[in-house]
Amino acid sequence: MIRGAVLRAAAVAAGALTKGGSSALAPLEGGQKYAQALGASKAWSRGYATNSHDHFNIHRDSPENNDTTPFDFTPENMKIVKEVLARYPENYKRSGVIPLLTLAQTQNKGFLTLSAMNRVAEVLETPAIRVYEVATFYTMFNRSKMGKYHLMVCGTTPCMVRGAPKVKQALCDHLGLSDYGESTADGLFTLSEMECMGCCVNAPMIAVADYTKGVEGFTYNYYEDITTKDAVNITEQLRRGETPKVGSQHRSKCEPAGVVYEDKWVPTPEGTETLMGTPRGPYCRELKKEAAEQKQ
Numbered sequence: 001m002i003r004g005a006v007l008r009a010a011a012v013a014a015g016a017l018t019k020g021g022s023s024a025l026a027p028l029e030g031g032q033k034y035a036q037a038l039g040a041s042k043a044w045s046r047g048y049a050t051n052s053h054d055h056f057n058i059h060r061d062s063p064e065n066n067d068t069t070p071f072d073f074t075p076e077n078m079k080i081v082k083e084v085l086a087r088y089p090e091n092y093k094r095s096g097v098i099p100l101l102t103l104a105q106t107q108n109k110g111f112l113t114l115s116a117m118n119r120v121a122e123v124l125e126t127p128a129i130r131v132y133e134v135a136t137f138y139t140m141f142n143r144s145k146m147g148k149y150h151l152m153v154c155g156t157t158p159c160m161v162r163g164a165p166k167v168k169q170a171l172c173d174h175l176g177l178s179d180y181g182e183s184t185a186d187g188l189f190t191l192s193e194m195e196c197m198g199c200c201v202n203a204p205m206i207a208v209a210d211y212t213k214g215v216e217g218f219t220y221n222y223y224e225d226i227t228t229k230d231a232v233n234i235t236e237q238l239r240r241g242e243t244p245k246v247g248s249q250h251r252s253k254c255e256p257a258g259v260v261y262e263d264k265w266v267p268t269p270e271g272t273e274t275l276m277g278t279p280r281g282p283y284c285r286e287l288k289k290e291a292a293e294q295k296q
């Protein structure tokens with residue numbers, strides 16, 4: 001069970017994230033145009049390719065995050081540390097960096113402080129920079145304080161096409177947030193974006209990391225086939241301490257039994273609601289025709 005909790009959390013990884021403010025990164029203007037085309041009421045505010053819940057990969061000391069912030073594994077979690085380290089040869093302890101960072105983060109309510117990373121380095125007998133490199137590369141590791149529930153909206157193509165910008169907007173509006181990377185004032189929710197989570201057939205979807213029940217009770221669940229109404233309902237159920245239905249919100253799994261189309265669940269899709277009808281455009285340019293015209 002203990003191993004399950006760590007492995008479940010450790011199975012979650014993606015690309016490196018930071019949040020805007022660096023002039024070295026190019027704005028993704030296409031995202032904004034796309035959101036406007038889909039009718040999201042506010043501007044698409046994701047400015048940078050590597051942006052989500054963490055504001056910077058650069059560490060900045062704060063009262064709650066500096067190298068004197070207390071952190072050590074609890075006695076129960078030290079047993080897990082030993083179990084993890086036993087998987088690797090004595091001279092390859094550092095191979096345990098991801099499970100141990102995951103454990104440290106989960107114990108610390110979703111947030112890897114500098115002292116937590118330093119403790120992991122100490123346990124692994126490896127230079128701290130080796131741990132920082134991993135912690136700042138994977139989106140599964142949060143370098144800023146998180147809400148009790150970490151809501152992550154999938155922002156990759158199939159979910160974007162199926163309504164992710166509207167889901168983001170609905171969650172921002174409902175929670176009083178203006179963008180990814182923000183938390184609610186009561187510390188209950190943090191909203192982020194993640195890249196594809198492998199549920200494209202049930203797009204759009206969100207994932208929720210639940211840090212309310214410690215390492216043993218930690219969950220990382222997917223909620224799929226969601227409309228904006230579903231997304232808001234899920235947050236309200238979490239707020240009430242309930243357990244929302246995991247997986248597809250409208251079908252059993254991913255059987256061919258409907259689709260989310262224009263923010264509504266359509267049980268029997270037809271025409272442009274399927275891949276069988278004629279796409280309504282905009283269409284690709286006819287390159288051959290253009291080339292022929294240029295020759296004339």
Ligand code: FES
Nearest residue numbers: 154159197199200
């Ligand atoms: S694009 Fe969202 S799960 Fe793959």
